[in-house]
Amino acid sequence: MTPGIGHNMAATMPHCNAGKALKCYSHRRFRIHSAVSESSMSRINLALEGVTTPEDLNRVTTALMMVDGVESVDIGRDWAEVEGSATRGALIKAVSELKQGYVAR
DSSP: OOTTSSOOHHHHGGGOOTTTHHHHTTSEEEEOOOSOOGGGOEEEEEEEESOOSHHHHHHHHHHHHTSTTEEEEEEETTEEEEEESOOHHHHHHHHHTTOSSOEEO
């Protein structure tokens, strides 16, 4: 398997070095386990702009995970897939409130 694709962050980090960090961090999955039933969850896809470094991915991922109702986030440099009961508007607002030049659509 290619590092960073289909792996969680812990599995991909050992493959990273200074020159490949962005490649390894370009796809992450974060999940919070809760009592929410699968049938009440939705999947929202966002297009992202301005995300270029591993630190950018960390900031955007953290912002998305802090939104009430978010169960999991898959993220790359130009996309995010969010599962849970959060609204699209709340997710877009969370990204824009970072005031780092990131745009979610």
